Amino acid sequence: GIQVEQSPPDLILQEGANSTLRCNFSDSVNNLQWFHQNPWGQLINLFYIPSGTKQNGRLSATTVATERYSLLYISSSQTTDSGVYFCATSNNAGNMLTFGGGTRLMVKP
Amino acid sequence: DAGITQSPRHKVTETGTPVTLRCHQTENHRYMYWYRQDPGHGLRLIHYSYGVKDTDKGEVSDGYSVSRSKTEDFLLTLESATSSQTSVYFCAISRGVSNEQFFGPGTRLTVL
Numbered sequence: 001g002i003q004v005e006q007s008p009p010d011l012i013l014q015e016g017a018n019s020t021l022r023c024n025f026s027d028s029v030n031n032l033q034w035f036h037q038n039p040w041g042q043l044i045n046l047f048y049i050p051s052g053t054k055q056n057g058r059l060s061a062t063t064v065a066t067e068r069y070s071l072l073y074i075s076s077s078q079t080t081d082s083g084v085y086f087c088a089t090s091n092n093a094g095n096m097l098t099f100g101g102g103t104r105l106m107v108k109p
Numbered sequence: 110d111a112g113i114t115q116s117p118r119h120k121v122t123e124t125g126t127p128v129t130l131r132c133h134q135t136e137n138h139r140y141m142y143w144y145r146q147d148p149g150h151g152l153r154l155i156h157y158s159y160g161v162k163d164t165d166k167g168e169v170s171d172g173y174s175v176s177r178s179k180t181e182d183f184l185l186t187l188e189s190a191t192s193s194q195t196s197v198y199f200c201a202i203s204r205g206v207s208n209e210q211f212f213g214p215g216t217r218l219t220v221l
Contacts, residue, residue, distance in 0.1 A: 043215075088151070097142075098168075099153070101149075
């Protein structure tokens with residue numbers, strides 16, 4: 001099956017800093033999603049982005065499907081951005097997602 | 110809010126007992142999924158359903174069974190719980206033409 005790798009595994013930022021999270025995947029995909037898991041365990045949808053670029057406030061994402069990677073940009077980070085960011089992909093008709101190992105982000109005040 | 114609820118939200122049980130977790134959705138989506146999340150890992154698919162009475166296995170299906178007798182409910186059963194099944198269980202639905210997945214709040218299961 002498809003392999004999904006995320007980097008870095010851990011990231012510590014000072015409030016206000018910018019960051020880039022990376023997701024590499026091993027095969028062509030028909031679905032790619034970014035999630036934020038907050039400290040309470042809730043999975044929050046950030047982007048559905050199998051290709052192209054999207055922006056939502058301070059967050060933006062780019063997927064280059066031909067090169068099999070996706071990037072999540074966080075600008076002007078806030079303490080509420082802390083948590084784990086997951087990339088997940090699918091390349092099957094059943095849309096079964098394969099998750100990466102996540103990037104654990106801590107934003108310090 | 111994708112209208113997904115899970116019950117119970119927390120459960121502690123003993124090894125060897127049967128356990129059933131329920132996922133309920135209010136929006137009539139065809140596809141539903143069960144995932145588990147273990148410390149330090151992303152989510153892994155247990156089983157999924159593509160319609161009433163239509164289910165299939167995922168990556169980590171051993172020790173689990175599922176049933177879907179109504180569109181809105183997807184049940185996950187551990188026939189005889191083991192300590193290795195201690196985990197957080199998430200239910201999900203696929204919504205819309207894009208099949209974007211949305212997740213429920215999770216059920217924390219502890220098997221002693």
